[in-house]
Amino acid sequence: MTVKVLIPTPLQKFTRDQATIECTGGTIAELLDSLEQDFPGIKARLCDEQGNLRRFINFYVNSEDIRFLDGANTALQAGDEVSIVPAVAGG
Amino acid sequence: MTQAITPTQRTTAATFTGLKCKECGAEYEAKAMHVCELCFGPLEVVYDYSALSRVVTREKIQNGPKSIWRYRPFLPVETDTPIDVGTGMTPLLKANRLARRLGIKNLYIKNDAVNMPTLSFKDRVVSVALTRARELGFTTVSCASTGNLANSTAAIAAHAGLDCCVFIPADLEAGKVLGTLIYAPTVMAVQGNYDQVNRLCSEVANTHGWGFVNINLRPYYSEGSKTLGYEVIEQLGWQLPDHIVAPLASGSLFTKIYKGFQEFVKVGLVEGKDVRFSGAQAEGCSPIAQAYREDRDFITPVKPNTIAKSIAIGNPADGVYAVEIARKTNGAIESVTDAEIVDGIKLLAETEGIFTETAGGTTIATLKKLVEAGKIDPDETTVAYITGNGLKTQEAVQGYIGEPLTIEPRLDSFERALERAQTLDRLEWQQVLV
Numbered sequence: 001m002t003v004k005v006l007i008p009t010p011l012q013k014f015t016r017d018q019a020t021i022e023c024t025g026g027t028i029a030e031l032l033d034s035l036e037q038d039f040p041g042i043k044a045r046l047c048d049e050q051g052n053l054r055r056f057i058n059f060y061v062n063s064e065d066i067r068f069l070d071g072a073n074t075a076l077q078a079g080d081e082v083s084i085v086p087a088v089a090g091g
Numbered sequence: 092m093t094q095a096i097t098p099t100q101r102t103t104a105a106t107f108t109g110l111k112c113k114e115c116g117a118e119y120e121a122k123a124m125h126v127c128e129l130c131f132g133p134l135e136v137v138y139d140y141s142a143l144s145r146v147v148t149r150e151k152i153q154n155g156p157k158s159i160w161r162y163r164p165f166l167p168v169e170t171d172t173p174i175d176v177g178t179g180m181t182p183l184l185k186a187n188r189l190a191r192r193l194g195i196k197n198l199y200i201k202n203d204a205v206n207m208p209t210l211s212f213k214d215r216v217v218s219v220a221l222t223r224a225r226e227l228g229f230t231t232v233s234c235a236s237t238g239n240l241a242n243s244t245a246a247i248a249a250h251a252g253l254d255c256c257v258f259i260p261a262d263l264e265a266g267k268v269l270g271t272l273i274y275a276p277t278v279m280a281v282q283g284n285y286d287q288v289n290r291l292c293s294e295v296a297n298t299h300g301w302g303f304v305n306i307n308l309r310p311y312y313s314e315g316s317k318t319l320g321y322e323v324i325e326q327l328g329w330q331l332p333d334h335i336v337a338p339l340a341s342g343s344l345f346t347k348i349y350k351g352f353q354e355f356v357k358v359g360l361v362e363g364k365d366v367r368f369s370g371a372q373a374e375g376c377s378p379i380a381q382a383y384r385e386d387r388d389f390i391t392p393v394k395p396n397t398i399a400k401s402i403a404i405g406n407p408a409d410g411v412y413a414v415e416i417a418r419k420t421n422g423a424i425e426s427v428t429d430a431e432i433v434d435g436i437k438l439l440a441e442t443e444g445i446f447t448e449t450a451g452g453t454t455i456a457t458l459k460k461l462v463e464a465g466k467i468d469p470d471e472t473t474v475a476y477i478t479g480n481g482l483k484t485q486e487a488v489q490g491y492i493g494e495p496l497t498i499e500p501r502l503d504s505f506e507r508a509l510e511r512a513q514t515l516d517r518l519e520w521q522q523v524l525v
Contacts, residue, residue, distance in 0.1 A: 009297050010128040019297050045129065055389060056114070056131035058406065060290060063283075065406065067392055083294060086126040088133040088408045089306045090235050090289040091313075091341020 183326035210480035216315035220304035229302035235292035238267030245274035320351020340402035342409030371457030373399035377426035446481035
């Protein structure tokens with residue numbers, strides 16, 4: 001399942017300065033593991049010590065916040081766009 | 092007159108030293124970044140408070156400009172010539188008639204409905220953000236806005252000669268759209284709610300080298316709200332109030348008023364005491380009030396559905412910190428319905444002559460609710476923050492206010508109309524009394 005992932009600035013040092021990458025995974029959780037394989041170290045920035053998504057990061061699948069979907073178990077389809085966005089913005 | 096050499100902008104040493112993550116404490120240079128690279132926590136400006144307490148005095152502040160820049164040492168800019176368009180030093184009004192109506196004694200309204208240049212508190216944060224943007228070398232500034240921020244960014248960018256591109260939800264009130272377009276920025280009306288606009292802007296900020304006031308410039312921008320704390324202290328005769336009530340959108344304003352109070356205590360400008368912090372949300376978008384009510388330390392995002400569009404943020408960045416402050420100061424966070432918001436707007440207008448927008452209606456309605464629930468002591472010095480102007484959200488009250496009495500240009504026509512109006516008034520009173 002190949003999806004497009006938008007990488008926020010603070011993580012682009014892991015992705016060799018690429019703002020958009022292609023990655024695979026049937027769910028967000030699987031996507032995180034495959035991101036880690038391609039870009040070692042990135043998962044620890046996205047998840048805390050217990051493996052939960054950090055509270056200051058938002059994940060969107062095709063513009064929908066995964067907290068309105070199925071969280072880390074949200075299923076991905078080929079061609080989906082996953083956006084990783086720092087939660088602290090706006091207001 | 093031709094000036095061959097531009098005067099150097101930087102003369103006084105900056106009082107801030109860098110940025111620090113509010114969560115994990117990691118430190119960064121004072122550049123355009125807003126989240127920690129390690130944990131994504133928010134970055135905050137770090138000041139040298141011992142240096143600050145040596146340079147600031149009440150006299151120096153009182154003799155400073157009649158704007159937020161009288162507090163320049165507490166703001167994260169290096170220049171001695173910030174963008175000063177007369178922002179700040181808005182009236183602090185003793186609201187006796189509203190207080191009596193509510194059943195309390197010492198109520199004040201901090202009236203940012205008349206802030207300059209665009210009639211909302213956002214002029215404070217934008218003046219700081221654009222001054223810093225210029226220092227950091229940005230030539231284009233931008234923002235994700237529910238309306239007021241777009242007005243302010245566009246206006247102050249025009250004054251400063253900066254290019255401007257703002258992003259707003261497509262369904263905003265007409266006054267807020269027009270009040271941005273007049274300054275001729277590029278306006279992107281996004282077909283989505285504010286949270287979607289915000290997400291898009293975060294993505295744009297990744298790829299374009301623009302200064303987004305509330306994204307990559309957010310640590311500087313948000314500090315501007317501290318001046319709402321400083322001014323109240325100064326206007327109360329260098330004293331802290333007992334209780335404040337403020338609207339909650341992202342929660343940033345609320346946390347920065349708190350920080351402003353603490354800083355003045357820290358540097359010895361005011362004597363410390365406990366101040367209770369209470370927050371106001373619209374029921375149709377109340378993720379912070381829900382977290383407070385349910386005693387949670389995390390915010391569950393919601394999809395906004397309220398007339399209070401200026402505070403309709405379903406995924407508030409500083410929500411957890413707002414909950415924390417309300418709890419530790421023994422305040423409260425309440426939400427009110429759209430009908431209560433309209434009543435709040437009308438109540439403030441009829442008792443104090445202040446026409447506020449929906450966010451202000453939310454604050455007044457919440458104030459009323461808190462008084463009725465016994466959560467505000469009648470003797471407490473209470474300050475309600477009114478952050479925006481009602482002329483921008485006329486749609487919200489249309490149909491809920493009276494209509495003019497159309498008459499002929501003749502005395503008898505006037506007399507008849509007046510008689511009718513007074514009869515209607517009497518009937519209304521009787522209804523109220525029954």
